[in-house]
Amino acid sequence: xxxxxxxxxxxxxxxxxxxxxxxxxxxxxxxxxxxxxxxxxxxxxxxxxxxxxxxxxxxxxxxxxxxxxxxxxxxxxx
Numbered sequence: 001x002x003x004x005x006x007x008x009x010x011x012x013x014x015x016x017x018x019x020x021x022x023x024x025x026x027x028x029x030x031x032x033x034x035x036x037x038x039x040x041x042x043x044x045x046x047x048x049x050x051x052x053x054x055x056x057x058x059x060x061x062x063x064x065x066x067x068x069x070x071x072x073x074x075x076x077x078x
Contacts (some may be wrong), residue, residue: 004045004078006071007052011040014066029058045078061066 001009015025021038026033033053036043039051056066 001071001075002078003075006075007047008040009073010066010069011055013071014061017069018059025055025064027058027070029054031055031058 001069011025012022015022022036023033026036029036031051035044035047035051036055038046052066053063055062059066
């Protein structure tokens with residue numbers, strides 16, 4: 001799986017697990033909803049690591065928890 005696809009899927013999975021909408025996640029993370037939706041809709045291929053950090057903060061998880069998932073076992077470059 002491509003890295004960007006794994007990151008997208010992880011964000012969606014975590015939001016679903018926590019039963020929050022992507023809009024609520026963007027508010028919790030302190031990032032613009034357009035930033036989050038641009039990445040998830042494929043308009044932006046690679047979010048900045050700091051954006052992923054903010055998403056983690058919005059989900060109340062660490063970067064370690066974010067990347068500690070089977071989705072990242074065999075990722076490939078985009």
